[in-house]
Amino acid sequence: MNNAFPKNFLWGGAVAAHQVEGGWNRDGKGPSVVDVLSGGAVDKDRIITDGVKSDTFYPNHEAIDFHGNFKEDIALFAEMGFKCFRTSIAWTRIFPQGDEIEPNEFGLQFYDDLFDELLKYGIEPVITLSHFEMPNHLVKEYGGWRSRKVIDFFVHYAETVMKRYKGKVKYWMTFNEINNQKNYSYPLFGYTCSGVVFNDDDKPEQTMYQVVHHQLVASAKVVKLGHQINPAFKIGCMIGFIPIYPYSCAPDDILFANQSMRDRFLFSDVHMRGEYPSYIEAEWAAKGYHIEMDPSDKQTLKEGCCDYVGLSYYMSVAVSATNKGESKGLTGFPGSLPNPHVKASDWGWQIDPVGLRYSLNMLHERYQKPLFIVENGFGAVDTVEADGSINDDYRIGYLEAHIREMKKAVVEDGVDLIGYTPWGCIDCVSFTTGEYKKRYGFIYVNKHDDGSGDMSRSKKKSFDWYKGIIESNGESM
Numbered sequence: 325m326n327n328a329f330p331k332n333f334l335w336g337g338a339v340a341a342h343q344v345e346g347g348w349n350r351d352g353k354g355p356s357v358v359d360v361l362s363g364g365a366v367d368k369d370r371i372i373t374d375g376v377k378s379d380t381f382y383p384n385h386e387a388i389d390f391h392g393n394f395k396e397d398i399a400l401f402a403e404m405g406f407k408c409f410r411t412s413i414a415w416t417r418i419f420p421q422g423d424e425i426e427p428n429e430f431g432l433q434f435y436d437d438l439f440d441e442l443l444k445y446g447i448e449p450v451i452t453l454s455h456f457e458m459p460n461h462l463v464k465e466y467g468g469w470r471s472r473k474v475i476d477f478f479v480h481y482a483e484t485v486m487k488r489y490k491g492k493v494k495y496w497m498t499f500n501e502i503n504n505q506k507n508y509s510y511p512l513f514g515y516t517c518s519g520v521v522f523n524d525d526d527k528p529e530q531t532m533y534q535v536v537h538h539q540l541v542a543s544a545k546v547v548k549l550g551h552q553i554n555p556a557f558k559i560g561c562m563i564g565f566i567p568i569y570p571y572s573c574a575p576d577d578i579l580f581a582n583q584s585m586r587d588r589f590l591f592s593d594v595h596m597r598g599e600y601p602s603y604i605e606a607e608w609a610a611k612g613y614h615i616e617m618d619p620s621d622k623q624t625l626k627e628g629c630c631d632y633v634g635l636s637y638y639m640s641v642a643v644s645a646t647n648k649g650e651s652k653g654l655t656g657f658p659g660s661l662p663n664p665h666v667k668a669s670d671w672g673w674q675i676d677p678v679g680l681r682y683s684l685n686m687l688h689e690r691y692q693k694p695l696f697i698v699e700n701g702f703g704a705v706d707t708v709e710a711d712g713s714i715n716d717d718y719r720i721g722y723l724e725a726h727i728r729e730m731k732k733a734v735v736e737d738g739v740d741l742i743g744y745t746p747w748g749c750i751d752c753v754s755f756t757t758g759e760y761k762k763r764y765g766f767i768y769v770n771k772h773d774d775g776s777g778d779m780s781r782s783k784k785k786s787f788d789w790y791k792g793i794i795e796s797n798g799e800s801m
């Protein structure tokens with residue numbers, strides 16, 4: 325039995341353009357949906373403002389200035405031995421408003437430079453086409469993904485970058501955590517996934533399914549087109565994968581947990597199998613929902629199945645049928661109760677390494693296609709000691725426990741896993757709270773929520789630890 329990770333396993337790190345780049349209006353970049361999101365905190369929601377306001381602080385505008393500093397940052401990734409680096413292309417650097425015909429050459433050149441720098445060190449770029457970065461103009465003019473027209477704008481954008489970088493990028497993903505918007509009662513998710521703000525005439529859940537349909541069709545078109553542009557492309561979907569456990573062995577809890585998992589599987593089922601599952605058609609019929617579809621959509625979905633499942637994994641949740649109800653806030657899932665068997669981070673994310681092995685097995689058994697863990701990590705407050713060191717043993721502990729379970733999935737369970745890119749390999753702006761203080765990185769960035777800090781970079785203890793993991797192909801734990 326092979327008892328190690330495959331030799332070509334893609335160890336690396338992950339970020340998203342909007343959480344690191346900064347330069348939000350540099351070189352012709354247009355405002356995206358995150359450029360109108362204020363900062364927040366664990367107990368304070370981020371506010372969506374109507375355009376950019378002079379009296380609001382927008383953390384993503386400056387982020388960690390990866391746009392101006394990528395060469396130095398990539399040198400550090402190379403020092404850790406990264407085999408790959410996941411980031412996204414900021415759609416609004418290429419098409420500032422989203423509905424233009426001609427792309428912005430400055431934006432295209434930036435990603436040429438970025439990819440060349442990665443390739444110089446033998447680091448494979450892994451690229452998300454849309455990581456919560458749709459042009460805000462498309463929200464204002466077209467209502468975001470409510471409009472079918474956005475399918476064409478997205479396909480045009482994807483075609484432009486896939487043609488431009490066809491010799492530099494092999495691994496792509498279409499929509500980051502497309503399933504977040506299933507939590508339609510928390511405004512951040514609909515806005516960042518699809519540019520949707522619900523109005524009084526909406527049935528929010530039905531509207532959510534409609535915009536998701538447009539995205540699934542767009543994704544399928546892009547997968548087909550990408551394979552025509554370069555048959556060697558590997559194009560994945562990306563699911564925010566939070567396994568939902570039954571709180572008890574009561575049959576009602578088991579069934580409810582199983583039904584709740586459809587909040588994840590609906591998305592990956594369509595991406596991977598090219599058709600809507602019967603459970604969603606039954607749900608739409610029972611609720612009287614009508615989702616507008618073009619007669620050609622069925623065929624489009626069939627022809628655009630993804631090559632692999634990209635997933636993020638941070639936590640698990642447990643649900644009880646006796647606690648059913650609406651989603652509550654950011655980490656509230658319908659029916660969820662704190663799981664007494666696991667601990668949680670300061671942000672309430674339940675820490676469950678075994679849940680990662682469980683998730684990998686579920687996805688492997690369901691699709692029989694390669695899996696790629698494109699996010700996993702521990703958001704925590706770091707302390708800089710008097711000598712400048714940062715002893716983030718809690719992060720090492722979290723990651724090591726997850727890597728152990730990931731290895732069991734590969735070695736003992738035979739899961740086809742192609743890579744692992746821990747989230748926020750360099751500190752960046754938190755997505756859900758907009759904070760700097762929720763840090764994930766192996767590299768510390770001296771920047772704080774009060775605006776202070778000189779953006780200097782320094783290595784945390786986890787930097788050398790992760791370097792050792794990569795060097796030994798996961799054997800140094």
Ligand code: BG6
Pocket residue numbers: 340343500501564636699703747753754755756757762
């Ligand atoms: C995922 C997103 O939801 O989780 C990332 O794809 C995000 O963009 C990450 O940053 C961690 O979330 P947060 O809120 O801790 O930054």
